[in-house]
Amino acid sequence: xxxxxxxxxxxxxxxxxxxxxxxxxxxxxxxxxxxxxxxxxxxxxxxxxxxxxxxxxxxxxxxxxxxxxxxxxxxxxxxxxxxxxxxxxxxxxxxxxxxxxxxxxxxxxxxxxxxxxxxxxxxxxxxxxxxxxxxxxxxxxxxxxxxxxxxxxxxxxxxxxxxxxxxxxxxxxxxxxxxxxxxxxxxxxxxxxxxxxxxxxxxxxxxxxxxxxxxxxxxxxxxxxxxxxxxxxxxxxxxxxxxxxxxxxxxxxxxxxxxxxxxxxxxxxxxxxxxxxxxxxxxxxxxxxxxxxxxxxxxxxxxxxxxxxxxxxxxxxxxxxxxxxxxxxxxxxxxxxxxxxxxxxxxxxxxxxxxxxxxxxxxxxxxxxxxxxxxxxxxxxxxxxxxxxxxxxxxxxxxxxxxxxxxxxxxxxxxxxxxxxxxxxxxxxxxxxxxxxxxxxxxxxxxxxxxxxxxxxxxxxxxxxxxxxxxxxxxxxxxxxxxxxxxxxxxxxxxxxxxxxxxxxxxxxx
Ligand code: GLC
Numbered sequence: 001x002x003x004x005x006x007x008x009x010x011x012x013x014x015x016x017x018x019x020x021x022x023x024x025x026x027x028x029x030x031x032x033x034x035x036x037x038x039x040x041x042x043x044x045x046x047x048x049x050x051x052x053x054x055x056x057x058x059x060x061x062x063x064x065x066x067x068x069x070x071x072x073x074x075x076x077x078x079x080x081x082x083x084x085x086x087x088x089x090x091x092x093x094x095x096x097x098x099x100x101x102x103x104x105x106x107x108x109x110x111x112x113x114x115x116x117x118x119x120x121x122x123x124x125x126x127x128x129x130x131x132x133x134x135x136x137x138x139x140x141x142x143x144x145x146x147x148x149x150x151x152x153x154x155x156x157x158x159x160x161x162x163x164x165x166x167x168x169x170x171x172x173x174x175x176x177x178x179x180x181x182x183x184x185x186x187x188x189x190x191x192x193x194x195x196x197x198x199x200x201x202x203x204x205x206x207x208x209x210x211x212x213x214x215x216x217x218x219x220x221x222x223x224x225x226x227x228x229x230x231x232x233x234x235x236x237x238x239x240x241x242x243x244x245x246x247x248x249x250x251x252x253x254x255x256x257x258x259x260x261x262x263x264x265x266x267x268x269x270x271x272x273x274x275x276x277x278x279x280x281x282x283x284x285x286x287x288x289x290x291x292x293x294x295x296x297x298x299x300x301x302x303x304x305x306x307x308x309x310x311x312x313x314x315x316x317x318x319x320x321x322x323x324x325x326x327x328x329x330x331x332x333x334x335x336x337x338x339x340x341x342x343x344x345x346x347x348x349x350x351x352x353x354x355x356x357x358x359x360x361x362x363x364x365x366x367x368x369x370x371x372x373x374x375x376x377x378x379x380x381x382x383x384x385x386x387x388x389x390x391x392x393x394x395x396x397x398x399x400x401x402x403x404x405x406x407x408x409x410x411x412x413x414x415x416x417x418x419x420x421x422x423x424x425x426x427x428x429x430x431x432x433x434x435x436x437x438x439x440x441x442x443x444x445x446x447x448x449x450x451x452x453x454x455x456x457x458x459x460x461x462x463x464x465x466x467x468x469x470x471x472x473x474x475x476x477x478x479x480x481x482x483x484x485x486x487x488x489x490x491x492x493x494x495x496x497x498x499x500x501x502x503x504x505x506x507x508x509x510x
Contacts, residue, residue, distance in 0.1 A: 052324060053324060053331065053344075054324075054328075054331060054344040055324060055325050055326045055328070056326070056344070057326050057329055061314065061315045062315060062317065062329060064315075065261070065315045065316075065317055066317060066329060066330065066345050069149075069201070069261075069262070069317060069330070069345070069383070070345055070381075070383065070422075071419060071420045072148035072149050072201060072383065072419070073148065073374075073378050073383050073384065073418050073419055073421075074145070074146055074147045074148055074149075074374060074383065074384050074386070074418070075147055075148060075149035075150060075151060075201075075203070075347075075383060075384070075385045075386070076138075076142045076147045076149070076150045076151070076385070076386060076387075076388065077150075077151045077152075077205070077349055077356075077385045077386065077387035077388075078138075078150070078151070078152050078153065078191075078387065078388060078389065078390060079153050079156065079205075079356040079357045079358075079387060079389045080152070080153060080162065080187075080357070080358075080389065080390045081153060081156050081158065081160050081162060081357070082121075082124035082125055082128045082158075082160050083121075083124070083156075083158065083357055084128075084130075084357055084358045084389060084390060084391060084392050085124050085127060085128050085392040086107040086121075086124065086392075087358055087359050087360045087391075087392065088105050088106070088107050088357070088359060089101055089105035089355055089356070089357060089359070090153070090156050090157075090158075090355075090356050090357040090389075091156045091157040091158040091207075091211065092105050092157070093105040093106040093107065093117070093121065094117070094118050094121050094158060094211055095157070095211065095223075095225070095226050096114060096222075096223050096224065096225060097225050097226060107120075107121075121158070122170070122212065125160065125170065125172075125174065125176060125177050126176055126177065126178070127178065128172065128177055128178070128179060128392070129177075129178040129179045130179060130187075130390075130392060130393055130394030131179075131182075131393060131394065132393040132394040132395045133179075133182070133184060133187060133190070133394030134394065134395075135187070135190050135191045135194035135195070136194045136197075138191070138194070138195075138390070138396065139194045139195045139197070139198045139200065140198065141396070141400075141401050141404045141405075142195070142198075142200070142404065143198045143200075144404055144405060144408040145403075145404035145405070145407040145408045145411065146407065146408055146411035146415050146418070147200070147386075148199075148200060148201065148419075149200050149201035149202070149203060149261070149262070149385075150191070150195045150200050150201070150202060150203060151203035151204070151205050151262065151264050151385060152188065152191050152192070152203070152204065152205060153205045153207075154188045154204050154205060154206050154253055155206055155207055155210070155249070156205075156207050156266075157207045157209050157210070157211055157226070157266075157267060158211050158212060159207075159210040159211050159212025159213055159216075160172070160212065161173075161249070162187050162188050163186060163187075163188035163189065163252070163253065163257070164185075164186045164188075164189075165249050165252055166252070167245055167248050167249055167252075168212070168213070170212045172185055172186070172187060173185045173186055188204075188253070188257060189256075189257055192204075192257050192258055192260075193258065196258060196259070201261040201262065202257075202258070202259065202260050202261050202262070203260075203261060203262035203263075203264050204253050204257070204260055204262070204263055204264065205264045205266060206249070206250060206253065206263065206264070206265055206266070207265075207266045207267045208246060208265055208266065208267040208270035208300060209226060209227075209228075209267040209269065209270050210242075210245075210246075211223070211226075213242065213245060215238060215239070215241040215242035215245050216228050216229075216242050217229045218230045218235075218238060224294050225294055226267075226269060227269060227294040227295070227296070227298070228242070228270075228294070228296065228298055229294070231296070232296050232297065232298065233296070239298075242300075243299075243300055243301055246300055246305070247301070247304065247305055247308060250263070250305055250308070250309055251308055251309070251312070254308070254309045254312040254313050254316075255312050259313065260313050260316060261313075261316070261317060262316070262317045262318075262319065263309055263313075263316055263317070263318050263319065264319045264321070264332075265318070265319060265320045265321060266321050267321075268320070268321050268322030268323050269298070270298045270300055271297075271298060271299070271300070271302075271320075271323045272297050272298070272299040272300075272302075273295070273296070273297040273298070274297075277295075278295050278296060278297065281295035282295060302320060302323075302325075302327050303327075306318050306327050317329045317330070319332060329345065330344070330345035330346055330347055330383075331344065331345070331346040331347070332346070332347050332348075332349055332385075333346065333347075333348050333349075333382075334348075334349055334350075335348075335349070335350050335351065336348065336350075337373060337376050337377055337380070337382075338380060338382070340380060340427065341379075341380040341381045341423045341427045342380065342381055342382065343381075345383075346381070346382045346383070347382055347383040347384070347385050348373075348377050348382055348383075348384055348385065349385040349387060350373065350384070350385070350386060350387065351386075351387045351389075352364055352365060352370065352386055352387060352388050352400060352403060353365070353388075353389070353397075353399075353400075355389060356387055356389060357389040358389035358390060358391045358392070358397070359389075362389075362397070364397070364399045364400060364403055365403075366403075367403055367406035367407060367410075367501060368500075368501040368502070370386070370403060370407055371407060371410050371501045371502050372449055372501070372502060374407070374418070375418075375434050375447045375449075375502055376428075376434060378418055378421065378434075378436055379423065379424070379427040379428055379434035379435055379436055379447070380423065380427045381422065381423040381427075388400045406501075410499060410500070410501055410502065413472055413473040413498065413499045413504075414472050414473070414499060414502070414504045416445075416472065416506070417436055417445035417447070417472060417504045417506065418436070420438070420439060421436035421437060421438060421439070421445065422436070422437060422438075422439055423436070423437075424436060424437045424444055424461070426460045426461075428447075428460070429458055429459065429460045429461070431449070432448065432449040432450050433446065433447065433448060433449070433456075433458065434446075434447040434449075435447070435460070435461055442508070442509050443506060443507065443508050443509070444461060444463070444506075444507040445472075445504055445505070445506055445507070446458070446461060446489075446504065446505040446507065447502050447503070447504050448502065448503045448504075448505070449502055451491070451494045451503055452491060454490060454491060455488055455489060455490050455491065456488075456489050456491065457486050457487065457488050457489075458486065458487045458489070459485060459486055459487075461487060461507070462482055462485070462487050463480065463482075463487060463507045463509070464509045466509060466510060467507050467508060467509045468507075468508050468510070469489060469505055469506065469507050469508075470505065470506050470508070471491065471492070471498045471503060471504070471505055471506075472498065472499065472503075472504040472505070472506055473497060473498030473499045474492070474497065474498040476492065478490060478491065478505065489505060
């Protein structure tokens with residue numbers, strides 16, 4: 001029965017077929033397996049025809065790590081680099097595309113001429129000196145908020161290494177960067193060990209495109225757009241140097257920085273493309289004036305890169321962002337939350353303020369909004385990777401610390417409804433009610449974004465007869481009944497004792 005219900009489920013979600021197939025296969029009889037294989041084949045064809053989004057990795061170790069990662073729910077993303085010194089958007093201001101967040105993001109009053117501007121930007125290396133760098137303080141603030149993993153920009157698109165790469169001098173540890181004389185100048189190493197000490201999982205953000213490397217933006221030619229600026233077909237040996245450079249740097253990160261749990265690769269335009277894809281992109285350029293001027297196949301040998309990385313870091317979760325395939329172990333919707341639950345591992349990355357990197361006087365989202373987003377994401381089966389950009393001195397904005405504390409206060413009472421949970425059969429009811437449940441299905445959690453005057457009526461969650469209901473933070477049993485398919489729960493008068501922002505009812509079946 002179990003097998004067939006899952007098979008039915010996979011029909012609804014063809015992409016999910018792959019994730020579940022191994023489980024079913026192990027538990028089935030020979031005849032059932034024949035049926036299953038035929039069914040899967042149909043599913044594969046169907047899914048291919050639909051344009052798949054998620055391609056699971058069949059390795060049981062990776063699957064297990066993803067399960068564990070899905071238990072963590074809440075992580076911290078940090079964008080930090082020399083751009084923080086100017087307090088502008090990360091990297092993009094040197095990208096010669098006429099984009100609002102690129103040209104508009106340029107530091108004012110530096111230079112009108114692109115090449116002078118680029119020179120001044122790259123020269124930030126000679127002044128970047130974050131003397132208040134104190135990753136223990138960040139880790140402790142993130143821990144207070146209930147975060148369980150961190151993803152840090154070891155290298156963003158501008159190519160500046162926040163780690164001690166021996167393959168470039170464009171790095172924080174180079175002698176021409178004032179911070180290099182600081183004992184903690186290899187900030188990636190320091191950040192990873194500070195967070196590891198607080199039991200965080202460690203994620204290395206690494207940009208595949210590198211706008212400083214001659215192997216990507218060859219100085220022989222002016223850069224054209226975000227892409228590699230020369231013809232890879234014409235100069236394959238130059239591209240090979242770039243592939244080697246990238247593999248070497250990833251290898252450094254995987255070898256010299258302790259245990260790494262997640263390799264978060266950004267810059268999805270660096271990827272292998274078929275001729276048909278390139279043709280389609282080209283016609284888009286001409287018909288819709290899209291940004292891609294140079295849409296060539298940028299094959300970085302992901303298979304080799306991941307194999308090498310996992311030989312150093314067994315079980316490494318790899319996120320080759322926005323590149324459909326087996327090297328994208330989870331999907332990463334950016335700055336938005338999907339409308340509904342998704343049947344594969346995913347994570348929303350979102351800024352706490354408006355920019356990924358530190359910009360002075362940025363406006364931070366209020367705590368209730370951040371908590372509602374966390375709940376909304378978790379109810380839909382996702383993780384929340386919340387970004388804060390440290391400032392040029394190495395400090396976070398005091399508002400960011402305040403938000404982390406407020407989220408932590410909420411988590412102190414309610415984190416049991418977040419960690420280790422999974423989607424309930426429906427993610428919620430209307431705009432203001434969300435659900436999660438424990439993995440064994442014996443406990444459900446009802447999240448209320450507004451505190452109701454006295455009673456709450458629900459149609460999508462009917463507790464079993466012997467269930468007991470509590471508001472988290474209170475040990476008083478709640479009165480409840482089911483009438484005409486509606487659950488009616490009576491709540492006590494609103495009180496600070498059992499929290500604020502979002503209230504949670506625990507439905508426990510013994
Ligand atoms: C966007 C930004 C990029 C940033 C990323 C983080 O793609 O353009 O700079 O690193 O989001 O998710």
